[in-house]
Amino acid sequence: MTADSNEKNGIAIGVSAYVLWGVAPVFFKLLASVPATVIIAHRIVWALLLLLVFLLLRERQKFFQVIHVTGRQMAMLALSGSLVVLNWLVFVWAVNQGQIMATSLGYFINPLVNILLGLVFFNDRLNKIQVFALLLATASTVYLGFYIGEPPWIALTLGFSFGFYGLVRKKLGVRPMVGLFWETALLTLPALGFLWLYAPVYTFDGSSEMHMGLLFLSGLVTVIPLICFNVAAKKLTLSMIGFLQYIAPTISFLIAVLFYDEIFTRGHQIAFTGIWLALILISCVPMWKKMRGNKGSATV
Template identity: 45%
Template structure:
């Protein structure tokens, strides 16, 4: 049994969320390549690197357990589809100058999870959770009213990630094998897309003699390293503590969008984000109070 080390857990958790928050810097370097092509290559390189990492996995018979449960393969195929959709929307949003809206999606993601728990798992919400969800809804409505349209990038990212997490919550597959299986199930689709587009930028022989090619080949490590840091952090920290750290990533994305890439952030957007931030504050306070009550009862 491994020793719990909170300091190591915080370091790994911070590493994961900071890396996720800095993803736009990486994808901006690839913006000459269409988003769907980046995702196809990301699936390919993630599948290859994942296969290598699984050779060092401590439970070599994990695949037998998976084959014994065909329903789990269906669940992982659905997870892979949601993951690919999330990647595609996010990469497109970053390279289309919509990082502010992408950050909004990951701010509302925890509250989408609460809502999914209510609707799908029939969980009962506490009063402060209701207030947090209401404030988030007010922020989204503010966005709709101000821009005269639904913030579909934010809602799609939050929805895909929320349902992805919900399905994973119902499965018993470990994170690394689960992600590798998801990418391998997506591999035929990615290879099929590349085969149907022989003139794609990444299939031109000269492309693989450029620095951009090496960056693209690194997409497997870019995908798996923060996930592995997160997975290891979860062994040393309560999941709720990791929940508080998750706000680091969208905050970094928002700061990069406004201060580094000069995306507009007008008072109307500030008002909408303020509602979301207020909802997250209420959600965080409720989580802290609930953890405190649980600790007092167990003590």
């Protein structure tokens, strides 16, 4: 396979991952009558079983060698697992409260949160464009808070929880699929305990079979995009992955406005425009400069 075809394959698989993440709100809307805590408990259990099957098939005799982690890594994975479950819980709750637009905002600001965390925890140096982009995004978020009368908690929680999740995982250096396996494994007993205690209280509304089928599929909704993402990440540059990541929140935003009639006020327009401009500055401008540099060097 040539480098070009390898990259095309990677782009196609990467786009598939982000499209699946982007349309996830439609799936969870089908479970709107089920409490978000119940959905997440099922998501943890089924994701673990599917990851177990996937890793067993992929690694075969090397399975136990591949999933081995140290005690310190296990403790850190418990922390990262808690962060990702918080992210899932807020996301599902917000979707089923008619706040899909807020979730898209959260994932739009996540790359900017990552830059901020890199500055604080890794002493990354910011160029003028990045500084301006961060200030613009901060001003846009603050403006939205004033406009709606309260801080945009959903977006901030999603952006920062996923940002800190990425920070913990970056420090760990554990393979993504193995990390998610242990994160779900460590949370499976609490999830099963919750479902056992909650079962006598919560009953499905006459569509038990459909709901149970959808709850099982929540594991696939978790695992399949991640598998696609990991395959794509091996074939693509980080800059290309960074560019593709805006597909998911864009799709979610369009779904919120066009299909679920969420209100996109003038205040939202101003705030989103500021954040989109910030994302263009940190994503497209460096890529454009790199392309110009390569073109210049090619003519020498």
